[in-house]
Amino acid sequence: MSHPIDLAVIGGSGLYQFPGLENATRQSIDTPYGPASGDVVVGDFVSRRIAFLARHGESHTLPPHRVNYRANMWALHHLGARRVVGVNAVGGIRHDMGPRAIVVPDQIIDYTHGRYTSFCDVEGAEVKHIDFSEPYTASLRAALVEASKRAGIAVIDGGCYGATQGPRLETRAEIARMKRDGCDLVGMTGMPEAALARELELDYACLALVANFAAGCGDEAEISIEEIFAHLAAATAAVPPILAEVLKS
Ligand code: HPA
Numbered sequence: 001m002s003h004p005i006d007l008a009v010i011g012g013s014g015l016y017q018f019p020g021l022e023n024a025t026r027q028s029i030d031t032p033y034g035p036a037s038g039d040v041v042v043g044d045f046v047s048r049r050i051a052f053l054a055r056h057g058e059s060h061t062l063p064p065h066r067v068n069y070r071a072n073m074w075a076l077h078h079l080g081a082r083r084v085v086g087v088n089a090v091g092g093i094r095h096d097m098g099p100r101a102i103v104v105p106d107q108i109i110d111y112t113h114g115r116y117t118s119f120c121d122v123e124g125a126e127v128k129h130i131d132f133s134e135p136y137t138a139s140l141r142a143a144l145v146e147a148s149k150r151a152g153i154a155v156i157d158g159g160c161y162g163a164t165q166g167p168r169l170e171t172r173a174e175i176a177r178m179k180r181d182g183c184d185l186v187g188m189t190g191m192p193e194a195a196l197a198r199e200l201e202l203d204y205a206c207l208a209l210v211a212n213f214a215a216g217c218g219d220e221a222e223i224s225i226e227e228i229f230a231h232l233a234a235a236t237a238a239v240p241p242i243l244a245e246v247l248k249s
Contacts, residue, residue, distance in 0.1 A: 008081035014232035064188035091214035147245030172216030
């Protein structure tokens with residue numbers, strides 16, 4: 001089979017359908033790891049084939065710690081995807097990463113627990129130690145950054161994504177610790193997704209959409225969940241034009 005998919009996209013909070021997909025078909029994929037978050041929708045976008053999967057389900061029924069990351073990545077790989085962009089809602093820790101900023105991170109620290117983090121923990125599976133010094137694929141990161149420039153959309157190139165367990169937001173002390181650790185962003189879904197993509201030798205990069213300042217980083221005493229979704233809706237509008245430029249190049 002030639003590569004039928006030019007790009008796979010995993011939509012996060014606020015991105016449950018990919019707008020403007022033509023000739024779309026839904027594929028329900030049986031995986032050895034159980035059900036994916038839902039059907040993969042395959043369709044044409046700017047005359048290229050894309051595969052779209054809503055990470056939390058199309059009605060946002062799966063919290064971050066219950067997403068079947070292995071099934072999702074396996075399904076996209078099985079369909080023939082070779083590169084995957086994860087769209088992730090995040091909180092901004094760094095002062096220039098406020099609400100509606102878009103970041104293409106280049107590093108990760110994983111604070112999650114109790115998730116299946118590898119394809120290697122199935123009986124009889126080959127044990128594979130992957131290099132993860134650079135957790136995102138440099139060429140795909142660069143393609144996202146260049147595409148954003150062509151689309152006239154400001155993105156921040158680089159930053160460290162701290163992956164937390166969720167679904168609750170963090171305490172101020174947790175964010176202060178993450179800041180000391182070197183995290184610039186905080187989100188609940190960046191891991192193990194990135195590591196699983198690497199195990200399958202898929203190109204993978206993240207478009208992080210900042211929904212709020214993380215706890216203690218903004219002026220407000222509390223974080224409003226309504227505001228998170230309002231900022232996310234605004235930032236999400238930038239995703240199709242950026243990906244259109246990635247696909248055209
Ligand atoms: N923390 C963790 N995940 C998030 C946040 C946050 O503040 N905002 C959006 N996703």
